[in-house]
Amino acid sequence: MCLIVFDWRPGSDTPLRLAANRDEVHDRPTQALAPWPDTPSLVGGRDLRAGGTWLAASQSGRFAAVTNVRDAHTAAPTSPPSRGALPYQALTHEAPLDWLEALASSEARAYAWFNLLYCDGVTLMHVHHGPTGTMLTRVAPGVHGLSNATLNTPWPKVIRAREGFEGTLTQTPWQTPALELMQDTQTAPTPNLPDTGVGMEMERFLAPIFIRGQRYGTRATTLVEWRSSHIELQESRFGPNGIVQGNRRHSLTLADVTQA
Numbered sequence: 001m002c003l004i005v006f007d008w009r010p011g012s013d014t015p016l017r018l019a020a021n022r023d024e025v026h027d028r029p030t031q032a033l034a035p036w037p038d039t040p041s042l043v044g045g046r047d048l049r050a051g052g053t054w055l056a057a058s059q060s061g062r063f064a065a066v067t068n069v070r071d072a073h074t075a076a077p078t079s080p081p082s083r084g085a086l087p088y089q090a091l092t093h094e095a096p097l098d099w100l101e102a103l104a105s106s107e108a109r110a111y112a113w114f115n116l117l118y119c120d121g122v123t124l125m126h127v128h129h130g131p132t133g134t135m136l137t138r139v140a141p142g143v144h145g146l147s148n149a150t151l152n153t154p155w156p157k158v159i160r161a162r163e164g165f166e167g168t169l170t171q172t173p174w175q176t177p178a179l180e181l182m183q184d185t186q187t188a189p190t191p192n193l194p195d196t197g198v199g200m201e202m203e204r205f206l207a208p209i210f211i212r213g214q215r216y217g218t219r220a221t222t223l224v225e226w227r228s229s230h231i232e233l234q235e236s237r238f239g240p241n242g243i244v245q246g247n248r249r250h251s252l253t254l255a256d257v258t259q260a
């Protein structure tokens with residue numbers, strides 16, 4: 001997952017509203033948004049190569065999502081475990097806040113750079129593991145953006161998505177304009193792009209909110225709305241060059257999981 005924008009309002013009827021794009025190579029095998037056969041209390045997409053997920057929620061009232069941190073200037077660990085295991089562990093660990101503390105204090109070192117969001121409806125936590133260190137923070141209420149740096153780093157795509165997302169939240173239903181926003185292919189002037197060590201041609205390719213490419217690009221857009229009694233998830237899937245491949249919608253409660 002390479003871009004997430006969200007509105008965090010703890011104590012409200014809708015504490016979390018979120019839109020996320022997962023960017024990945026198109027030939028990586030993936031399961032669409034659905035309950036997991038081996039963990040039916042969990043709903044999300046699934047990476048069928050490593051077995052993890054980029055974004056999922058559980059009947060126990062938890063949500064988690066991960067992005068990578070892009071910094072080609074710094075060497076990554078050799079043969080690290082898949083970062084897709086991190087949301088799964090956050091959703092299934094018997095003491096998730098303790099696990100997050102352990103992850104931030106030492107266990108993150110085994111992984112390549114990442115951002116992890118974890119929400120239980122009352123608290124929203126962010127783990128950033130990058131070249132300058134690892135930090136666990138409690139996210140303040142408000143609208144935030146997260147891509148491949150740390151929270152609210154002012155990359156052009158983050159600024160554009162965060163400002164656009166604030167506008168979608170004034171509309172009913174917010175999901176329709178949010179989905180349109182997350183398919184925005186507008187790029188940014190070269191002087192405004194970050195330098196993450198991949199070269200300016202690649203920075204330009206990765207600059208839009210929605211990345212359209214033959215080999216690599218935005219594979220899925222997921223919208224999440226956390227309400228007092230349930231969590232609504234909807235996913236749009238895309239193939240090479242941004243061709244729509246399908247849509248899924250699920251309503252998840254503490255008691256059951258139903259497909260709409």
